[in-house]
Amino acid sequence: MLSSAPELDELAATQRLLDQVQLSLDRARTAAAQSDPNNRRRYLFDYKKANEDLNTMRTGIDRYKQPSRAQPLDYGKVSGDYTRGRRYGDDCRAGQRV
Numbered sequence: 001m002l003s004s005a006p007e008l009d010e011l012a013a014t015q016r017l018l019d020q021v022q023l024s025l026d027r028a029r030t031a032a033a034q035s036d037p038n039n040r041r042r043y044l045f046d047y048k049k050a051n052e053d054l055n056t057m058r059t060g061i062d063r064y065k066q067p068s069r070a071q072p073l074d075y076g077k078v079s080g081d082y083t084r085g086r087r088y089g090d091d092c093r094a095g096q097r098v
Contacts, residue, residue, distance in 0.1 A: 008065060011064070014061060022054055029047045032044075044084055045084075047082075049081075053080070056078055
């Protein structure tokens with residue numbers, strides 16, 4: 001069954017929003033990397049996991065819009081949990097360890 005034009009338009013809008021979220025996450029990661037190292041938090045935002053989830057959503061939308069076969073595939077699950085505890089040597093600068 002083919003998708004309707006309004007549905008495809010909304011999915012395209014969703015993909016643009018995901019791009020905006022990606023840019024916002026990139027800016028937040030940069031801000032975290034530039035923050036005062038003396039103001040360390042116990043938990044860090046897991047940017048890598050958030051980016052993986054965004055990519056999972058993008059892939060799912062792309063494959064829905066242009067299916068390669070009749071049966072749906074499992075594209076993975078979105079985690080939704082982006083907090084991780086700080087470990088010794090963690091630094092919020094671009095997710096690097098010190």
